[in-house]
Amino acid sequence: MVRTSFQARIASVLILLLLVVIGALYFAVQAATTASIRTQAREQLEVGTGVFGQLLDVHARQLRDAVQVLTSDFGFREAVASGDEATIRSALFNHGARINAGLVMMFDMDGKLTASTLAPLSVAQAERINGQLSQHGQSLLMPVDGRIYLLVQATVNAPVPIARLVTGFSIDEGFARELNQLTHLELTLTGSLEGQPDVRVSTLPDMPMITFDGDSGEVMHGDEPFLVQRLVIASGDGFRVQALLQRSLEQARGSVAALNRQILLIAVAALVASLLGALLLARSLSRPIRLLAGAAQRVGQGDYDVPLALDRSDELGSLASAFQSMQQGIAERERQLAHNALHDPLTGLPNRNLALERLSSAIMARRHIALLYLSIGNFRTVSESCEAGGGDRVMQQLAARLQAALRPADSLARLRGDEFVLLLDGADVDSAVATADRVQQLSMKPFRVDNLDIALDCRIGIAGYPSDGVTPEELLRRASIAMQDAGHLAGRIQVYECGRDAAQQRQVQLIRDLRRAAQRDELLLHYQPKLDLRNPACLQAEGLLRWQHPEFGMVSPGEFIPLAERTGSIQTLTAWVIEEGVRQLQAWRQRGQVVQLSLNISTEDLVDGELPTRVGRLLAHYQIPASQLIFEITESGVMLNPAVALQVLHGLREKGIGLSVDDFGTGYSSLAQLKRMPVQELKIDQSFIRELDDTSEDAVIVRSTIEMSHSLGLKVVAEGVELQRSLDLLDRWQCDSVQGYLISRPLTAQAFEAWMQRPLTSPVSLVH
Ligand code: C2E
Ligand code: MG
Numbered sequence: 001m002v003r004t005s006f007q008a009r010i011a012s013v014l015i016l017l018l019l020v021v022i023g024a025l026y027f028a029v030q031a032a033t034t035a036s037i038r039t040q041a042r043e044q045l046e047v048g049t050g051v052f053g054q055l056l057d058v059h060a061r062q063l064r065d066a067v068q069v070l071t072s073d074f075g076f077r078e079a080v081a082s083g084d085e086a087t088i089r090s091a092l093f094n095h096g097a098r099i100n101a102g103l104v105m106m107f108d109m110d111g112k113l114t115a116s117t118l119a120p121l122s123v124a125q126a127e128r129i130n131g132q133l134s135q136h137g138q139s140l141l142m143p144v145d146g147r148i149y150l151l152v153q154a155t156v157n158a159p160v161p162i163a164r165l166v167t168g169f170s171i172d173e174g175f176a177r178e179l180n181q182l183t184h185l186e187l188t189l190t191g192s193l194e195g196q197p198d199v200r201v202s203t204l205p206d207m208p209m210i211t212f213d214g215d216s217g218e219v220m221h222g223d224e225p226f227l228v229q230r231l232v233i234a235s236g237d238g239f240r241v242q243a244l245l246q247r248s249l250e251q252a253r254g255s256v257a258a259l260n261r262q263i264l265l266i267a268v269a270a271l272v273a274s275l276l277g278a279l280l281l282a283r284s285l286s287r288p289i290r291l292l293a294g295a296a297q298r299v300g301q302g303d304y305d306v307p308l309a310l311d312r313s314d315e316l317g318s319l320a321s322a323f324q325s326m327q328q329g330i331a332e333r334e335r336q337l338a339h340n341a342l343h344d345p346l347t348g349l350p351n352r353n354l355a356l357e358r359l360s361s362a363i364m365a366r367r368h369i370a371l372l373y374l375s376i377g378n379f380r381t382v383s384e385s386c387e388a389g390g391g392d393r394v395m396q397q398l399a400a401r402l403q404a405a406l407r408p409a410d411s412l413a414r415l416r417g418d419e420f421v422l423l424l425d426g427a428d429v430d431s432a433v434a435t436a437d438r439v440q441q442l443s444m445k446p447f448r449v450d451n452l453d454i455a456l457d458c459r460i461g462i463a464g465y466p467s468d469g470v471t472p473e474e475l476l477r478r479a480s481i482a483m484q485d486a487g488h489l490a491g492r493i494q495v496y497e498c499g500r501d502a503a504q505q506r507q508v509q510l511i512r513d514l515r516r517a518a519q520r521d522e523l524l525l526h527y528q529p530k531l532d533l534r535n536p537a538c539l540q541a542e543g544l545l546r547w548q549h550p551e552f553g554m555v556s557p558g559e560f561i562p563l564a565e566r567t568g569s570i571q572t573l574t575a576w577v578i579e580e581g582v583r584q585l586q587a588w589r590q591r592g593q594v595v596q597l598s599l600n601i602s603t604e605d606l607v608d609g610e611l612p613t614r615v616g617r618l619l620a621h622y623q624i625p626a627s628q629l630i631f632e633i634t635e636s637g638v639m640l641n642p643a644v645a646l647q648v649l650h651g652l653r654e655k656g657i658g659l660s661v662d663d664f665g666t667g668y669s670s671l672a673q674l675k676r677m678p679v680q681e682l683k684i685d686q687s688f689i690r691e692l693d694d695t696s697e698d699a700v701i702v703r704s705t706i707e708m709s710h711s712l713g714l715k716v717v718a719e720g721v722e723l724q725r726s727l728d729l730l731d732r733w734q735c736d737s738v739q740g741y742l743i744s745r746p747l748t749a750q751a752f753e754a755w756m757q758r759p760l761t762s763p764v765s766l767v768h
């Protein structure tokens with residue numbers, strides 16, 4: 001396909017248009033001048049016809065006057081009267097020459113030719129002349145003897161008429177030229193006489209034999225067009241004289257030829273000028289368009305740096321400046337997109353992709369590198385205790401704090417939520433641990449957000465290249481495994497250990513199997529007795545969940561409960577535990593044993609507003625009084641959604657179910673805060689109890705907690721009582737109940753039944 005350029009197209013359209021306009025104009029002028037030339041020529045012919053007639057009249061009058069003079073001449077009359085033929089002939093010659101007559105004839109009164117200046121005429125001719133003259137009056141045009149004559153007759157009186165004198169004036173080229181000079185018309189006279197060749201007189205040099213039958217019209221003579229007017233001047237018996245008045249149209253056009261030439265010149269000049277103008281216009285349009293097209297192509301290829309400016313103030317100029325700002329806008333957005341693709345919008349730190357990229361370039365360069373995988377254990381609690389967006393602000397502050405402490409070669413990235421990764425270039429495991437420790441110290445300093453001082457529980461997992469992996473993804477995964485392990489350690493820092501991948505696999509399988517554990521009858525409830533120090537006869541126990549996994553055997557709740565909480569299966573487990581507990585209470589009750597059972601409720605269970613109703617229905621179904629049931633909640637349990645959690649707790653309390661705070665002392669709440677919750681019991685965490693002795697710091701905490709709880713009207717349970725020493729102290733400090741291996745380990749329902757049958761002794765006597 002032939003591609004015609006925009007410039008060529010504009011130019012050719014404009015030129016074509018101009019050609020049409022100028023051509024039309026030129027031909028319109030031509031047509032108008034031709035029409036006016038014809039009209040003029042026709043008018044000239046009309047005028048010429050009149051002039052021709054008048055010219056003939058003038059000649060006839062002159063001739064008549066001259067003949068009058070001749071006929072009145074006495075000598076001439078004498079000669080005629082004498083009848084002397086020779087005298088008459090000589091008089092005719094002399095006088096004829098005097099008046100410039102080409103022909104003089106004399107007739108007697110009977111019409112007989114008596115003398116003539118011409119060679120002897122035939123009788124018939126003489127008679128025709130005589131006859132026609134007497135018929136037509138005084139003058140007549142007629143062909144005679146090879147010429148056309150204007151004939152005039154006069155009577156010779158002496159004093160009676162004695163003869164008639166006929167004089168002829170030869171109408172020749174001179175006459176024709178005279179008319180031509182007066183009118184600028186060509187004249188051709190034709191005289192036809194029977195039996196004789198036609199006589200022609202013409203102003204045209206080659207005596208054209210124009211054959212024309214109409215009265216007026218246009219004829220061609222050679223290549224030349226003529227407008228003609230035919231006049232029959234005289235006709236009679238066997239003769240005819242016609243005049244053709246001709247006007248050469250070519251000649252007439254000559255008068256406007258100069259004007260025509262000028263018009264043609266102007267048209268050509270206008271055409272050339274417009275051609276140039278069209279080319280210039282097309283160029284001035286196509287050049288900026290080509291420029292813009294080139295720029296668009298460049299922008300398409302991602303080159304935004306070449307500035308585009310057209311030095312013009314018209315629409316193309318504004319198009320160019322719009323294009324320029326579009327180019328800048330695209331460049332800016334592309335920069336932003338490129339930045340966003342590799343950076344975290346909240347902190348401005350590199351994101352996971354950029355971290356992986358940096359890691360892989362270090363691996364390619366075979367540089368030692370250590371990864372610190374950092375996560376905030378209490379992030380959820382923190383975000384929930386702050387106002388909206390508070391969690392984000394804490395993350396921003398943490399990012400800024402860590403960033404400020406980095407060495408130039410290291411880099412920090414935010415992976416998601418509360419997870420960061422720190423790449424330590426050239427670091428080995430030991431220096432990585434040292435850095436992790438520094439980072440942890442930094443993150444432990446409180447953050448001030450929404451008028452709250454927030455302490456972060458920062459866990460760090462460490463993996464190094466090349467010891468712990470050779471691909472970026474592998475290293476990141478292993479550092480993350482180490483970070484999860486770190487969550488279970490007091491120091492909160494863990495270096496990746498080989499074989500942890502298998503643990504991860506186990507975790508995945510546990511998460512999957514947990515959902516079906518209840519259906520498959522793999523769950524059991526064990527019962528750990530609680531001893532009421534004031535009233536040992538009172539039967540109390542804590543229900544503790546056990547999972548008999550088909551492959552892994554007995555799985556500890558310390559392992560699967562957090563998994564269930566994280567993966568959303570805890571509510572199914574809780575429902576099973578409550579039903580199983582209540583069912584067991586009914587079974588014991590039917591055997592006459594009234595046990596007060598404590599069951600553990602997770603934080604996630606407290607967001608379910610329907611819990612109190614469901615438990616109420618269960619208790620009614622198994623006909624168990626609510627006072628036999630206690631729910632243990634952790635301090636942070638209320639934090640997740642305080643409004644709903646408190647509502648659920650009040651709902652449970654209204655049903656008559658007891659509420660207890662588990663693991664007290666490990667969280668952040670104070671006794672004063674607990675007062676706002678509808679709880680009646682507090683379980684001091686085993687970490688304070690296990691190695692309790694009189695002098696330790698724990699002793700102060702435990703003792704004052706017991707005292708303050710009592711003053712707030714709360715009962716106190718001590719968990720993890722393993723030693724008699726602890727029991728003695730708790731008893732002395734008025735602790736209400738104790739639970740721990742010293743009393744009993746968690747037991748199956750059957751074993752617990754047996755335990756209930758034991759002989760009752762004073763708690764303190766357990767020592768003995
Ligand atoms: P917990 O509610 O604080 O339960 C007490 C835990 O301490 C039990 O561990 C118990 O076996 C253990 N224990 C009791 N006396 C002693 C002692 O003298 N020395 C030591 N070292 N430990 C003692 P267990 O059964 O492994 O349960 C661990 C945790 O799992 C529980 O802590 C509780 O938070 C959770 N859990 C257990 N069953 C359930 C349940 O049905 N639902 C929920 N949500 N959590 C449960
Ligand atoms: Mg408990």
Ligand code: MG
Binds near residue numbers: 662683686719
């Ligand atoms: Mg506990």
